[in-house]
Amino acid sequence: MTELVATTPGLFPLPDWAKSDLSDLKGHQKEDLVDGDEADAVRDAYATARGEVVDAQTAAGLDRVVEGQLRWDDMLAHPLTVHDSVETRGIVRYYDNNNFYREPVVQDDLDFSGDVAGELDALADLTDDPTQAVLPGPYSLADLATNEHYEGSREFLHAIAEFLAGEADAFPAVETLYLLEPSLVENPPADDVADDLADAVTTVADAVDAEVVVQPYWGALDEKTHAHLLDADVDAIGYDFVANHEENLYNINEYGTTSDVSLGLVDGQNTLVEDPEVVRERVDWVHEQAVSADFDTTYVTTNTELFYLPYRKYEAKLTALADAVARPEVEA
Numbered sequence: 029m030t031e032l033v034a035t036t037p038g039l040f041p042l043p044d045w046a047k048s049d050l051s052d053l054k055g056h057q058k059e060d061l062v063d064g065d066e067a068d069a070v071r072d073a074y075a076t077a078r079g080e081v082v083d084a085q086t087a088a089g090l091d092r093v094v095e096g097q098l099r100w101d102d103m104l105a106h107p108l109t110v111h112d113s114v115e116t117r118g119i120v121r122y123y124d125n126n127n128f129y130r131e132p133v134v135q136d137d138l139d140f141s142g143d144v145a146g147e148l149d150a151l152a153d154l155t156d157d158p159t160q161a162v163l164p165g166p167y168s169l170a171d172l173a174t175n176e177h178y179e180g181s182r183e184f185l186h187a188i189a190e191f192l193a194g195e196a197d198a199f200p201a202v203e204t205l206y207l208l209e210p211s212l213v214e215n216p217p218a219d220d221v222a223d224d225l226a227d228a229v230t231t232v233a234d235a236v237d238a239e240v241v242v243q244p245y246w247g248a249l250d251e252k253t254h255a256h257l258l259d260a261d262v263d264a265i266g267y268d269f270v271a272n273h274e275e276n277l278y279n280i281n282e283y284g285t286t287s288d289v290s291l292g293l294v295d296g297q298n299t300l301v302e303d304p305e306v307v308r309e310r311v312d313w314v315h316e317q318a319v320s321a322d323f324d325t326t327y328v329t330t331n332t333e334l335f336y337l338p339y340r341k342y343e344a345k346l347t348a349l350a351d352a353v354a355r356p357e358v359e360a
Contacts, residue, residue: 292331
């Protein structure tokens with residue numbers, strides 16, 4: 029029988045008090061904060077908020093605890109927007125929604141930063157529970173950025189992968205690494221980089237001694253992209269069953285998948301909180317319908333990041349995930 033693991037893809041909303049305090053401390057709205065150069069008071073506010081989101085995950089009973097990525101005002105672009113070799117320019121729409129990030133323009137070699145490792149060190153000081161790191165996948169980070177330094181698209185993708193691998197190599201011990209890859213759905217790789225996708229993902233995965241999950245979302249991968257991703261040396265591929273259950277199930281049954289799987293079954297953007305029993309029924313439905321798969325581990329998660337939600341709804345979603353995994357198997 030598959031092991032069920034309740035987790036999230038991270039990027040949590042700030043507690044309400046932190047939104048207000050950080051806005052006051054910076055003198056403008058959170059969306060315009062400049063990462064990496066916070067005053068002591070700002071760092072203290074983030075540290076307190078980090079403690080709250082860690083406590084919320086522990087109280088809910090999640091099997092993996094993430095740092096929360098509360099400083100990631102530029103969302104998945106964050107590891108680049110705080111890098112010395114990157115110039116941040118105008119505001120860009122974050123995929124097709126009402127969130128925005130500052131455009132990261134790479135202008136020099138992407139050497140080691142250590143920003144995310146520092147966050148994970150802080151997480152390790154707060155909990156003894158199994159922890160999970162979160163990074164943008166190499167393709168999505170390259171897609172969100174502008175290249176003004178490397179020779180072409182293929183070279184840029186590999187440079188991003190090497191950069192992320194260097195960051196991941198500095199992580200403290202974690203149980204799991206989630207690589208978030210919404211661009212694989214939203215803007216699938218063109219022919220000039222598609223053949224390099226598996227190598228780029230594997231480069232990052234090989235840098236950690238942890239279970240590695242690649243989580244696309246906002247739909248289903250096209251068949252070609254799914255096939256390329258299956259060539260990557262990772263433990264699990266994720267599927268967004270909230271946005272598109274039919275095509276994701278087709279990909280699994282038609283082409284196979286990894287021995288472990290990550291199922292996005294709770295809506296990370298909708299404030300309606302799912303009943304844990306319904307979530308568990310969805311887990312069991314996928315297992316029943318995935319006729320060619322026998323998963324060793326099933327990660328049960330939201331389909332997207334959670335920063336879209338009001339803080340109390342975010343907490344309720346954590347509890348729904350944990351309670352769903354804790355329930356006994358639903359009989360067919």
